[in-house]
Amino acid sequence: MIISLIAAFTINYVIGRKNIIPWYFSWDMMWFKYHTMYKPVIMGRKTFESMNSKPLPYRLNIVLSKHHILYNNKIHNIFIACNPIQALSVVQKNDEVMIIGGGLVYNAFMSQCTRMYLTKIDVVYNYGDSWFPSYNPNEWCVVYNTNKKCVINTGYTYNLNFQILDRT
Numbered sequence: 001m002i003i004s005l006i007a008a009f010t011i012n013y014v015i016g017r018k019n020i021i022p023w024y025f026s027w028d029m030m031w032f033k034y035h036t037m038y039k040p041v042i043m044g045r046k047t048f049e050s051m052n053s054k055p056l057p058y059r060l061n062i063v064l065s066k067h068h069i070l071y072n073n074k075i076h077n078i079f080i081a082c083n084p085i086q087a088l089s090v091v092q093k094n095d096e097v098m099i100i101g102g103g104l105v106y107n108a109f110m111s112q113c114t115r116m117y118l119t120k121i122d123v124v125y126n127y128g129d130s131w132f133p134s135y136n137p138n139e140w141c142v143v144y145n146t147n148k149k150c151v152i153n154t155g156y157t158y159n160l161n162f163q164i165l166d167r168t
């Protein structure tokens with residue numbers, strides 16, 4: 001099974017602030033949807049709560065939490081796993097599992113993931129409080145690479161670089 005990380009981050013590796021993603025780019029939402037749809041997704045409890053504790057539709061949602069008793073799987077239609085091994089055991093028959101964040105969960109899976117879907121935003125953001133882990137580019141081969149210019153409602157244009165990397 002391919003273990004894949006999917007993340008969007010700034011030049012200084014920021015992924016979030018105060019448990020939200022501090023930007024909205026429709027191109028990035030489409031990229032995320034396209035690459036996660038119908039695949040199992042693993043996320044941290046805080047990321048799950050940042051989505052109003054609602055599972056992503058058409059995807060098996062696995063939430064990592066050491067306090068799984070707080071949640072009722074039936075209400076949320078999700079699986080609560082208390083560690084990464086248990087989370088992976090749920091999806092082992094799938095071709096690919098998508099690790100969708102946040103920072104603690106990316107860290108937990110970075111050493112064992114073999115693919116990354118990255119959106120790099122060409123801005124330094126100084127107010128973040130969660131980050132994508134650093135990785136050694138020499139250990140990765142870029143198999144897909146494209147740029148998009150995204151205009152947000154203030155009129156400011158950002159460059160987004162979409163990459164898929166496979167571990168060499």
Ligand SMILES: NC(=O)c1ccc[n+]([C@@H]2O[C@H](COP(=O)([O-])OP(=O)(O)OC[C@H]3O[C@@H](n4cnc5c(N)ncnc54)[C@H](OP(=O)(O)O)[C@@H]3O)[C@@H](O)[C@H]2O)c1
Binds near residue numbers: 047103108130
């Ligand atoms: N830019 C992006 O692509 C992106 C994507 C996703 C999220 N985000 C952002 O990332 C931020 C959240 O990241 P975060 O690092 O604060 O939190 P997180 O990784 O989403 O969740 C952390 C929680 O997950 C559980 N957890 C993590 N690792 C675990 C392990 N090894 N075993 C068992 N449970 C584990 C723990 O829950 P318990 O405390 O319940 O035990 C932990 O407190 C938010 O701002 C969110 O918007 C950004």
